[in-house]
């Protein structure tokens with residue numbers, strides 16, 4: 030997030046797009062409730078009537094994958110009505126003219142045709158957002174999990190810059206990171222192109238810096254992303270895969286393809302706390318420890334580094350993950366001799382500028398928000414206060430593009446996927462929690478009553494759902510939450526795993542799969 | 556009787572709620588939300604309230620497993636680690652460092668993620684390291 034969770038409650042306008050906040054980020058949703066009580070306007074744009082939409086001053090259900098068009102339409106109105114922040118644009122941004130030329134091509138009637146949102150509603154969103162003294166955008170995977178994921182995010186940044194809602198309290202463009210430590214895994218260099226602190230692997234300076242810090246010769250070739258590693262296993266260029274705490278067989282799109290790829294590995298090592306479907310395919314399974322059995326830190330969605338503390342010993346013979354990695358490294362001949370996570374954090378602080386001032390001593394209280402470059406620095410509540418990292422904020426001129434897969438005669442329904450409040454990701458943890466499992470023991474398909482009537486399907490009927498990649502069986506829930514022509518499935522359930530169906534089409538830049546849109550056919554199961 | 560409360564951070568979503576794990580004689584028996592947690596201010600969602608349950612599930616993996624004659628069977632840590640290290644070494648010396656890939660994890664701590672990428676880059680010599688940031 031550019032801003033902090035607590036700031037949300039003081040925003041005058043909150044624009045939630047592609048986030049089922051009450052299910053996926055309940056304690057951010059709490060701040061939205063408080064903001065509403067203080068009189069904030071709440072706009073929700075989501076193809077489903079997610080719970081937070083019921084509280085909204087305005088909820089629009091745009092067609093799947095039409096976010097860029099919707100946002101361009103909103104910005105068209107803002108420009109047309111002169112609601113933009115001229116001085117902010119002049120002083121703090123560049124690229125405005127090219128951007129404006131594209132926006133001119135998105136008048137509300139045209140946008141209404143693409144998105145299914147009426148010109149009146151587009152006008153109201155523009156008015157609420159642009160007229161607020163402070164407006165905050167919250168988004169989640171409904172924005173990013175598209176072939177146009179990067180375009181979607183850039184469009185949100187355009188909207189915030191256009192109205193000067195950046196670099197101040199209670200504003201900003203705020204991604205709600207789905208997994209507890211996805212922010213930290215990125216910060217720590219768990220990415221193919223960067224070392225810790227986003228220092229590029231193919232820049233000589235950073236390569237030299239890490240070569241001397243780690244006393245090793247390092248490669249300057251950018252590595253493979255997950256989808257590329259999976260294709261590498263298919264074509265034989267990748268032979269060994271070491272998976273820690275992930276379950277790609279269920280979490281990645283097109284499970285049948287993933288299974289084939291994983292089976293092609295000469296060596297598949299899976300380090301996890303449960304026997305996941307991915308671990309079933311492994312040559313070696315190493316039992317790691319859960320968060321309650323180790324010391325360390327997580328970095329939450331507002332960049333806050335927080336302590337994790339060991340409460341009990343690792344169960345059975347399981348071991349903490351850092352010890353396992355250290356032991357394997359020593360066996361490979363690269364010596365590691367850490368006596369614990371605190372010592373690792375010291376090394377992190379030494380090589381990662383944004384974590385430079387972070388140490389366990391300083392994390393005893395409420396944690397610290399990076400950037401925190403030195404031991405005296407208090408941490409950073411919101412970013413871009415005195416300007417953008419690159420100097421000026423850049424407007425991007427972005428045209429709308431259709432999703433990679435669209436409905437046709439054979440696959441006439443749009444399908445989208447997401448989470449539910451009691452479960453998490455592939456269900457490995459929550460389905461092993463009796464209280465959570467009891468709340469929702471099985472998966473389901475949400476379908477509009479009109480589609481159901483047409484197909485002769487009743488509430489609770491078992492149906493088969495087929496996409497170009499596979500078929501699964503699941504029970505139906507007939508509902509108004511989705512519009513006619515759209516179905517929704519959570520992806521937590523292995524027996525009816527939504528990712529058998531999803532489309533492995535990726536955003537060309539960051540390789541996010543298009544989980545949020547594919548075309549399916551639904552039939553009553555035999 | 557040994558009763559302790561251990562302050563920590565939730566492992567589920569990115570809100571980063573703080574709570575105390577209640578530990579009685581080496582077993583976690585409950586969670587207590589932390590009032591001073593900056594994100595949650597004394598509240599938790601249903602996942603947080605029950606976060607301790609999966610930790611002590613009987614389904615947890617407790618011993619290393621190695622595939623022998625097609626089946627995964629329990630082995631000692633030494634055997635599992637020796638096998639992993641020697642196969643990694645064989646494969647990368649025959650086909651180059653970039654023939655190995657690593658999935659880091661949004662579930663692990665910062666310290667562990669740091670170590671995995673350091674291991675991939677410095678010990679194995681490849682930048683093939685990624686995690687499901689996108690999922």
Ligand code: SF4
Nearest residue numbers: 565567568572600603
């Ligand atoms: S308690 Fe709920 S809202 Fe808080 S971090 Fe855990 S899953 Fe997220």
